[in-house]
Amino acid sequence: MPKLDSVLACLDLNIGRSVERLSDLLKIPSISTDPAYAGDCRRAAEWLAGDLDAIGFKASVRDTTGHPMVVAHHDGPEGSPHVLFYGHYDVQPVDPLNLWESEPFDPQLKTMPDGSKRIVGRGSADDKGQLMTFVEACRAWKAETGGLPCKVTIFLEGEEESGSPSLLPFLDAHREELSADVALICDTNMWDKDTPAISTGLRGLVGEEVTITAADKDLHSGYFGGAAANPIRILAEIIADLHDENGAVTLPGFYDGVPELPAEQRAIWDGLGFDERAFLGQVNLSVPAGEKGRSVLEQTWSRPTAEVNGITGGYTGKGFKTVIASQATAKISFRLVFDQDPQKIRDAFRAFVTERLPADCSVEFHEHGASPAIQLPFDSPVLQTARAALSAEWPKPAVMIGMGGSIPVVGEFKRLLSMGSLLIGFGLGDDQIHSPDEKYELTSFHKGQRSWARVLAALGENGAKG
Amino acid sequence: MPKLDSVLACLDLNIGRSVERLSDLLKIPSISTDPAYAGDCRRAAEWLAGDLDAIGFKASVRDTTGHPMVVAHHDGPEGSPHVLFYGHYDVQPVDPLNLWESEPFDPQLKTMPDGSKRIVGRGSADDKGQLMTFVEACRAWKAETGGLPCKVTIFLEGEEESGSPSLLPFLDAHREELSADVALICDTNMWDKDTPAISTGLRGLVGEEVTITAADKDLHSGYFGGAAANPIRILAEIIADLHDENGAVTLPGFYDGVPELPAEQRAIWDGLGFDERAFLGQVNLSVPAGEKGRSVLEQTWSRPTAEVNGITGGYTGKGFKTVIASQATAKISFRLVFDQDPQKIRDAFRAFVTERLPADCSVEFHEHGASPAIQLPFDSPVLQTARAALSAEWPKPAVMIGMGGSIPVVGEFKRLLSMGSLLIGFGLGDDQIHSPDEKYELTSFHKGQRSWARVLAALGENGAKG
Numbered sequence: 001m002p003k004l005d006s007v008l009a010c011l012d013l014n015i016g017r018s019v020e021r022l023s024d025l026l027k028i029p030s031i032s033t034d035p036a037y038a039g040d041c042r043r044a045a046e047w048l049a050g051d052l053d054a055i056g057f058k059a060s061v062r063d064t065t066g067h068p069m070v071v072a073h074h075d076g077p078e079g080s081p082h083v084l085f086y087g088h089y090d091v092q093p094v095d096p097l098n099l100w101e102s103e104p105f106d107p108q109l110k111t112m113p114d115g116s117k118r119i120v121g122r123g124s125a126d127d128k129g130q131l132m133t134f135v136e137a138c139r140a141w142k143a144e145t146g147g148l149p150c151k152v153t154i155f156l157e158g159e160e161e162s163g164s165p166s167l168l169p170f171l172d173a174h175r176e177e178l179s180a181d182v183a184l185i186c187d188t189n190m191w192d193k194d195t196p197a198i199s200t201g202l203r204g205l206v207g208e209e210v211t212i213t214a215a216d217k218d219l220h221s222g223y224f225g226g227a228a229a230n231p232i233r234i235l236a237e238i239i240a241d242l243h244d245e246n247g248a249v250t251l252p253g254f255y256d257g258v259p260e261l262p263a264e265q266r267a268i269w270d271g272l273g274f275d276e277r278a279f280l281g282q283v284n285l286s287v288p289a290g291e292k293g294r295s296v297l298e299q300t301w302s303r304p305t306a307e308v309n310g311i312t313g314g315y316t317g318k319g320f321k322t323v324i325a326s327q328a329t330a331k332i333s334f335r336l337v338f339d340q341d342p343q344k345i346r347d348a349f350r351a352f353v354t355e356r357l358p359a360d361c362s363v364e365f366h367e368h369g370a371s372p373a374i375q376l377p378f379d380s381p382v383l384q385t386a387r388a389a390l391s392a393e394w395p396k397p398a399v400m401i402g403m404g405g406s407i408p409v410v411g412e413f414k415r416l417l418s419m420g421s422l423l424i425g426f427g428l429g430d431d432q433i434h435s436p437d438e439k440y441e442l443t444s445f446h447k448g449q450r451s452w453a454r455v456l457a458a459l460g461e462n463g464a465k466g
Numbered sequence: 467m468p469k470l471d472s473v474l475a476c477l478d479l480n481i482g483r484s485v486e487r488l489s490d491l492l493k494i495p496s497i498s499t500d501p502a503y504a505g506d507c508r509r510a511a512e513w514l515a516g517d518l519d520a521i522g523f524k525a526s527v528r529d530t531t532g533h534p535m536v537v538a539h540h541d542g543p544e545g546s547p548h549v550l551f552y553g554h555y556d557v558q559p560v561d562p563l564n565l566w567e568s569e570p571f572d573p574q575l576k577t578m579p580d581g582s583k584r585i586v587g588r589g590s591a592d593d594k595g596q597l598m599t600f601v602e603a604c605r606a607w608k609a610e611t612g613g614l615p616c617k618v619t620i621f622l623e624g625e626e627e628s629g630s631p632s633l634l635p636f637l638d639a640h641r642e643e644l645s646a647d648v649a650l651i652c653d654t655n656m657w658d659k660d661t662p663a664i665s666t667g668l669r670g671l672v673g674e675e676v677t678i679t680a681a682d683k684d685l686h687s688g689y690f691g692g693a694a695a696n697p698i699r700i701l702a703e704i705i706a707d708l709h710d711e712n713g714a715v716t717l718p719g720f721y722d723g724v725p726e727l728p729a730e731q732r733a734i735w736d737g738l739g740f741d742e743r744a745f746l747g748q749v750n751l752s753v754p755a756g757e758k759g760r761s762v763l764e765q766t767w768s769r770p771t772a773e774v775n776g777i778t779g780g781y782t783g784k785g786f787k788t789v790i791a792s793q794a795t796a797k798i799s800f801r802l803v804f805d806q807d808p809q810k811i812r813d814a815f816r817a818f819v820t821e822r823l824p825a826d827c828s829v830e831f832h833e834h835g836a837s838p839a840i841q842l843p844f845d846s847p848v849l850q851t852a853r854a855a856l857s858a859e860w861p862k863p864a865v866m867i868g869m870g871g872s873i874p875v876v877g878e879f880k881r882l883l884s885m886g887s888l889l890i891g892f893g894l895g896d897d898q899i900h901s902p903d904e905k906y907e908l909t910s911f912h913k914g915q916r917s918w919a920r921v922l923a924a925l926g927e928n929g930a931k932g
Contacts, residue, residue: 203688205688205788207786207788209786214751214755215749215750215751216749216750217749219749221771221773221775221799221801222669222801223766224749224766225669225766225771225773225801226756226757226762226765226766226769226771226801227742227745227746227754227755227756227762227765227766228746228749228751228755229751229753229755230755230773230774232705232774232775232776232777232796233705233706233708233709233773233774235702236701236702236703236705236706236774236777237702237705237706239698239699239702239703239706240699240702240703240705240706240707241706242699243699276693279693280693280694280826283681283682283683283685283690283694284681284682284826285680285681285694285695285826286825286826287695287824287825287826288693289680289693289694289695289696289824289825289826290692290693291692296692296693299692299693300689300690300691300692300693303692305687305691305692307687307691307696307699307788307790308696308698308699308702308779308780309687309698309780309781309786309787309788309789309790309791310698310779310780310781310782310787310789310791311698311702311777311778311779311780311782311794312777312778312779312782313774313776313777313778314774314775314776314777314797315775315776315797316776316777316778316795316797319834320673320675320775320797320799320834320835321775321776321797322671322673322773322775322799323775323776324773324775325775325776328777329782330698331780331781331782331786331787333687333786333788335687335688335691335692358753358755359752359753359755360746360750360751360752360753360755368785368786369786
């Protein structure tokens with residue numbers, strides 16, 4: 001019997017025990033945002049360090065100025081890759097308590113009318129259930145083979161639900177200890193219950209504020225109208241120029257470092273059955289508005305954008321004033337993908353504006369942050385390895401998706417540790433995280449463990465290089 | 467000796483007496499904005515009614531809820547035109563008093579180092595000195611010929627410096643009495659000390675507020691950026707579309723009713739020696755920004771405009787938010803000239819915006835007023851008559867100029883009495899109206915009287931039809 005098969009069999013055999021362990025962890029009310037639960041947060045950290053020690057990790061609870069971190073190390077075979085697993089043991093508050101069907105910290109295994117089972121309780125999906133899928137996979141590997149296929153560091157924080165104030169200083173102080181070939185993060189959802197998903201990155205961002213000044217005071221449009229430059233109009237013309245008739249951004253060099261979506265990837269996304277109308281319909285829109293010929297998924301997951309986030313100039317109060325403003329200001333941001341260079345984008349934008357300034361007008365720019373995209377190429381070996389491993393477990397092949405909201409830890413891993421991240425999670429859209437009756441499907445928990453067992457095996461065999 | 471020559475000679479002979487009369491009027495502190503001077507305002511009105519009665523007018527002081535009006539009538543020859551002369555007897559406050567070289571209400575005739583003489587005192591130029599030029603011309607006509615060349619109504623208000631609250635109700639209640647062929651208004655400046663000017667009208671105005679709505683809530687640009695319509699960008703594109711590359715307004719039909727400047731008129735304006743750089747330089751601009759190939763004077767006096775007076779959308783506070791706004795709003799005004807139809811301009815603008823709305827976006831319009839231009843054609847007979855009469859008096863020919871600031875009475879005359887206005891004044895740019903040491907050049911006062919004597923003669927001869 002090959003090693004992986006016996007590990008998977010072990011996980012199947014012990015699913016009952018693993019649910020009991022998760023229940024023990026779920027009983028600890030580790031609400032990070034409420035100081036009354038600081039002791040419970042520490043208890044959860046200690047419970048995890050104890051469990052990891054029991055598996056054979058060298059685990060420790062590390063103090064911070066907030067809630068403690070858990071760091072655990074386990075060697076892999078000579079020459080095997082080093083992976084860092086990230087999760088968080090803290091949970092959201094439970095209000096409104098009266099909407100819960102059962103006690104939030106008295107976890108229940110419930111059987112639904114369709115026969116499916118779910119674990120109900122605060123933290124079951126976000127993120128205790130998810131992080132335990134990885135822990136259980138390691139436990140089974142150790143139990144069946146005496147070791148792990150890779151060198152593994154497990155890094156768990158207790159402040160994810162309260163802004164992660166200790167994360168950056170901790171990472172900065174432990175760069176060497178925490179640097180690995182790749183980070184595995186289990187805090188996201190599947191595409192649907194049959195289709196696992198790997199989020200391979202986040203779009204970057206360049207924020208710019210541009211103020212155009214014409215006259216040195218506001219003017220009366222009767223006296224000066226027609227003869228004096230109007231900075232609102234100039235700004236509007238520049239904004240209008242930023243996109244061409246097909247919705248593409250016109251900054252020279254803007255698409256440098258932006259690969260076309262591989263045909264295979266496009267076909268996968270097109271095949272996801274994503275309901276564009278439903279997605280847009282939730283905000284009363286119906287027609288994708290971006291680059292022509294590109295789907296909503298392609299646009300939001302793999303294409304850069306230029307958006308005006310705010311504009312102001314002249315008289316904006318009630319009624320009317322026939323003023324020609326001295327100044328107009330816009331806040332403009334660029335979402336970046338793949339290898340776009342934030343500084344080059346900023347420079348290109350500033351040159352674009354400056355070139356379009358008519359005589360007599362001046363411009364001031366203010367920087368509002370710059371971060372590159374964090375995105376593994378679709379053909380990156382580690383991604384393909386993880387994808388194949390996941391696809392072997394689930395009814396449908398794994399899909400690589402983009403990320404909308406930002407996950408700060410991904411950026412910090414990249415910036416401080418030069419480490420890419422694979423976001424692989426087994427949550428579902430109806431898990432009610434942050435809400436009453438939070439649940440985690442037993443299928444998610446069980447097949448999540450099996451997924452990690454497979455991913456670890458595959459990474460051990462193929463390496464974890466981006 | 468022709469009648470006009472003897473009238474002019476009479477004015478020359480009596481200049482000393484006319485200065486004394488003006489001084490008597492200037493001694494009355496008719497500050498309309500300060501209730502403490504209400505009695506003085508009435509005294510000024512009574513002084514004027516008395517003086518007009520003495521000349522031979524049928525004059526009366528008419529009560530209002532504010533300061534009184536003076537209305538005086540005098541017949542003209544059978545079939546002669548009817549002109550209405552408008553002026554105001556109220557004056558600005560005198561603060562700061564310590565900056566006056568002489569007492570504001572103790573008028574002085576001062577001789578300057580270059581030998582020129584000026585009348586110094588509050589109201590000397592604005593508007594008592596100006597209105598008395600017309601009264602003295604009538605006095606001389608009566609003295610020399612026993613009559614006036616036209617039917618003349620003199621209408622003087624006492625609230626011009628305090629918002630004219632009684633003007634509209636008074637005009638409305640006395641439409642028939644005050645309607646004439648043309649209004650003559652003496653409350654403006656010459657082009658320069660050698661060049662008389664006739665302001666022939668005011669630009670009209672259409673005010674529009676346009677709000678574009680895309681999604682029904684503000685969106686996160688990470689999640690929706692690229693896929694969701696951005697109303698700021700749509701609004702910017704519409705604003706940018708409003709002008710072509712030559713600075714002309716692109717609304718279909720916008721220039722209907724806008725005649726090209728007659729070559730002769732253009733030559734006159736070009737010959738005025740108007741210093742565009744100095745005009746723009748006062749607000750830190752240097753290059754005319756409007757329609758290419760048209761001078762600043764042509765643009766501000768005879769061309770319509772489209773200006774964005776205000777714009778707002780999205781996040782405009784400190785810092786940055788990566789929001790895609792639900793709405794963006796702009797306030798846009800059109801300055802109208804000649805025969806442009808405000809309603810057609812409004813309709814054209816709304817159609818222009820609506821045609822450019824992408825799918826999913828809606829627009830709301832709010833109206834902020836509409837007034838047509840009030841402008842006599844350059845070839846109008848009454849204008850040519852007045853121009854010839856003025857040109858005969860001064861070293862340089864009279865020029866027809868446009869008006870920047872609005873003079874409400876002109877609009878009310880047009881709206882309520884269907885009466886056009888000729889604005890002919892003899893003030894100079896350095897008269898310091900509204901400031902300490904207000905003055906009126908003796909030349910302005912004397913040649914102003916002679917100018918009106920000539921204008922009355924010419925209108926009597928040629929008629930006063932627009």
